[in-house]
Amino acid sequence: MLNQTRLHPAVTRQTVARNGRTVPPVAGHPLESAIEMMGAPMSFGRNEEIFGENEPAEYLYKVMSGTVRTYKVLNDGRRQIGAFYLPGDIFGLDVGDEHTYSAEAIADSKVLVIKRSAVERLANSDHEIAHGMWTLTGRELQRVQDHVMVLIKTAQERVASFLLEMAARSRTGNEIELPMSRQDIADYLGLTIETVSRTFTQLENSAAIAVPSSRRIVLRNRAVLSRLNA
Amino acid sequence: MLNQTRLHPAVTRQTVARNGRTVPPVAGHPLESAIEMMGAPMSFGRNEEIFGENEPAEYLYKVMSGTVRTYKVLNDGRRQIGAFYLPGDIFGLDVGDEHTYSAEAIADSKVLVIKRSAVERLANSDHEIAHGMWTLTGRELQRVQDHVMVLIKTAQERVASFLLEMAARSRTGNEIELPMSRQDIADYLGLTIETVSRTFTQLENSAAIAVPSSRRIVLRNRAVLSRLNA
DNA sequence: CGACCATTTGATATGGATCAAGCGATGTGG
DNA sequence: CCACATCGCTTGATCCATATCAAATGGTCG
Numbered sequence: 090m091l092n093q094t095r096l097h098p099a100v101t102r103q104t105v106a107r108n109g110r111t112v113p114p115v116a117g118h119p120l121e122s123a124i125e126m127m128g129a130p131m132s133f134g135r136n137e138e139i140f141g142e143n144e145p146a147e148y149l150y151k152v153m154s155g156t157v158r159t160y161k162v163l164n165d166g167r168r169q170i171g172a173f174y175l176p177g178d179i180f181g182l183d184v185g186d187e188h189t190y191s192a193e194a195i196a197d198s199k200v201l202v203i204k205r206s207a208v209e210r211l212a213n214s215d216h217e218i219a220h221g222m223w224t225l226t227g228r229e230l231q232r233v234q235d236h237v238m239v240l241i242k243t244a245q246e247r248v249a250s251f252l253l254e255m256a257a258r259s260r261t262g263n264e265i266e267l268p269m270s271r272q273d274i275a276d277y278l279g280l281t282i283e284t285v286s287r288t289f290t291q292l293e294n295s296a297a298i299a300v301p302s303s304r305r306i307v308l309r310n311r312a313v314l315s316r317l318n319a
Numbered sequence: 320m321l322n323q324t325r326l327h328p329a330v331t332r333q334t335v336a337r338n339g340r341t342v343p344p345v346a347g348h349p350l351e352s353a354i355e356m357m358g359a360p361m362s363f364g365r366n367e368e369i370f371g372e373n374e375p376a377e378y379l380y381k382v383m384s385g386t387v388r389t390y391k392v393l394n395d396g397r398r399q400i401g402a403f404y405l406p407g408d409i410f411g412l413d414v415g416d417e418h419t420y421s422a423e424a425i426a427d428s429k430v431l432v433i434k435r436s437a438v439e440r441l442a443n444s445d446h447e448i449a450h451g452m453w454t455l456t457g458r459e460l461q462r463v464q465d466h467v468m469v470l471i472k473t474a475q476e477r478v479a480s481f482l483l484e485m486a487a488r489s490r491t492g493n494e495i496e497l498p499m500s501r502q503d504i505a506d507y508l509g510l511t512i513e514t515v516s517r518t519f520t521q522l523e524n525s526a527a528i529a530v531p532s533s534r535r536i537v538l539r540n541r542a543v544l545s546r547l548n549a
Numbered sequence: 550c551g552a553c554c555a556t557t558t559g560a561t562a563t564g565g566a567t568c569a570a571g572c573g574a575t576g577t578g579g
Numbered sequence: 580c581c582a583c584a585t586c587g588c589t590t591g592a593t594c595c596a597t598a599t600c601a602a603a604t605g606g607t608c609g
Contacts, residue, residue: 161468163549169471171464184457189464213446223453227414230460234401234419237463238391240470241399241509244597271556279471284597286557303556303606319393474565501588514565516589533574533588 120221123211124151124179128201133157133194139181141191146183148202152176155198156268159190160276170277172232173269175258182225195269240279242319247278248288249317252298256308263308271303350451353441354381354409358431363424369411371421376413378432382406385428386498389420390506400507402462403499405488412455425499470509472549477508478518479547482528486538493538501533 128151133139139150142161150157157174171190174180183189212219239250251274255265267274275282289306292298297314299307308314358381363369369380372391380387387404401420404410413419442449469480481504485495497504505512519536522528527544529537538544 161464163468163472165549167471167549169468171467184454184460189461216443216449219446219449219453223449223456224414226453226456226460230414230456230463231419233460233463233467237401237467237470238393238399240467241397242393281598282556283558283599287597290557319395319397511566512588513567513590517565520589 119217128203139192146188150181151201153199156195159192168276249314265306267304349447358433369422376418380411381431383429386425389422398506479544495536
């Protein structure tokens with residue numbers, strides 16, 4: 090997929106996504122800044138695969154613009170989306186040597202790619218890097234555990250949780266721009282597309298949200314949503 | 320809960336559980352052996368709490384005998400069991416400084432307890448220990464991801480997955496001794512106790528399993544169960 | 550404008566939840 | 580040692596939330 094691990098000094102780190110959201114070139118903790126420094130920029134088009142299940146987990150990725158979904162498909166075709174990754178998020182972190190899920194760009198996306206072996210080499214000498222890998226894995230664990238709690242809830246609760254999650258992550262106030270389709274949301278929440286759609290309508294009718302366009306949601310009454318968030 | 324971090328040379332590590340399953344005092348990788356060497360043995364009675372959600376995550380635990388469940392409760396009382404831990408399993412591994420779920424002994428259990436700060440101190444000097452923490456967290460992540468895939472399946476599929484999981488983990492051939500109640504299984508699988516019970520009956524009627532007693536299951540036809548495992 | 554695709558809305562079906570009762574094992578007190 | 584209470588589990592009847600099947604609407608792009 091990509092051989093280079095070395096630094097790319099010529100690359101412009103600051104990229105601008107369609108909706109204007111992007112990741113500043115600023116360094117976070119050591120692991121983050123290592124990725125920023127050494128990562129190679131790559132672009133993926135809408136619905137393009139970034140890696141597939143069972144492929145060797147050779148790289149680590151950081152979203153710079155766009156959105157990525159990770160998912161698994163059961164043998165009968167049911168798809169479960171494990172997570173959506175927004176600008177700033179790191180994904181592809183598998184502890185084994187193969188990916189246990191696939192990743193695709195939801196919209197045209199730019200990501201920084203870094204070799205896992207390079208990170209692990211760094212981790213051997215730099216204790217902070219090693220700790221960062223652990224922290225990152227732990228955050229992911231936390232996220233999946235939270236997802237489990239969402240999956241046992243009612244449809245309204247799941248959708249409310251989803252909207253609150255997206256609002257919190259996009260930090261754009263009460264207006265959310267959803268980069269993913271209804272089908273993606275359905276597969277993330279373990280519902281059908283029809284149920285997701287109907288639930289949006291119900292929430293709109295109860296004045297909890299407004300839906301000016303299908304990809305744009307306004308949270309009108311967080312209290313109602315939070316109560317549903319259980 | 321426990322102050323000692325020092326070694327307990329006098330303690331007999333080899334404990335024998337009621338059903339005979341136990342953990343040999345042999346060391347696995349460095350992290351495992353550190354826990355074996357430095358861990359303090361503790362006993363918990365049936366349904367006794369080991370730690371609660373939001374308590375500081377000061378310790379790491381290894382099951383020596385018995386079984387432990389971890390769970391979260393939603394504000395309306397719904398309980399989701401996140402995992403069952405059998406002899407040999409390590410639990411209590413939270414990356415943040417507070418537990419994000421509670422843990423209870425399902426049956427009378429013996430666990431080794433070690434201070435997290437002690438492990439982290441070791442990890443600072445011993446690179447293998449640090450790597451072990453990461454691996455362990457990654458395994459847990461993998462486990463929760465698999466759990467998500469179970470939660471989107473039908474009742475029959477969930478129960479079949481559960482039985483195959485338990486059979487694989489207890490490594491006791493086709494006979495499984497279930498340490499947990501139907502309610503525990505239901506709360507693990509996101510079903511009701513009635514549905515779990517009915518599903519057992521269905522699987523028995525289709526000759527996939529036998530249920531000589533309610534806590535004892537015999538896998539009669541793994542092909543059928545595996546097909547359900549999707 | 551017309552085709553296509555995503556989304557919404559409507560009608561009906563169904564898997565699992567809920568409500569309720571029965572059953573079997575285990576333990577306790579008389 | 581037996582009668583009875585208790586607890587965990589099973590079985591039965593009914594209900595309901597969400598899935599499924601089907602059609603209409605709307606937005607986008609050539």
